[in-house]
């Protein structure tokens with residue numbers, strides 16, 4: 001997976017490649033999908049949600065450029081896999097998930113894989129998580145109509161925020177950097193994610209009454 005799908009497509013950060021080699025992705029996919037775990041596409045994880053394609057996880061991780069000890073906020077815990085990769089790079093991860101059952105799956109997967117330093121929190125991640133702010137890195141793993149304001153506020157000076165931003169059907173992967181209070185944005189091409197549902201996202205999109 002790492003050689004043919006990730007390094008071959010231009011991911012160069014050796015720490016990211018090593019973390020992607022280390023984390024056992026098969027422990028983060030539902031029973032029955034084990035043989036597909038290392039393939040080049042996203043997979044369903046239940047509740048209409050997905051574990052992202054390995055290459056996209058690697059790309060977002062490289063863009064986030066985390067250093068050991070960084071506090072990282074993830075919006076959209078999903079399977080817990082992206083959080084596991086970030087924790088393997090030495091980050092302390094606060095991973096928010098809006099669907100309680102999915103949050104439980106993430107916690108179980110992380111425990112099974114023996115990954116420490118990930119705090120899974122149930123809630124609306126578009127509001128961020130003020131108790132652990134500011135964050136050196138923020139990663140949004142669901143499609144946002146725009147970058148939620150509270151996330152920009154909770155980004156540390158010198159911090160990076162990576163998110164898919166656009167319509168429900170197609171987004172642009174963007175990276176924000178905050179320097180001397182100013183934010184710069186760079187685009188990294190088209191991606192497709194499930195919607196970010198919440199106060200500062202696609203409010204009510206899922207329509208299932210969850211927070």
Ligand code: SAM
Nearest residue numbers: 051076078079081082097098125141196197198
């Ligand atoms: N990062 C995950 C992984 O490694 O498996 C994949 C995340 S999946 C593509 C998107 C997740 O974002 C879903 O689990 C969805 O429930 C969650 N989500 C959507 N809107 C959210 C919000 N406002 N707050 C927190 N989680 C949200």
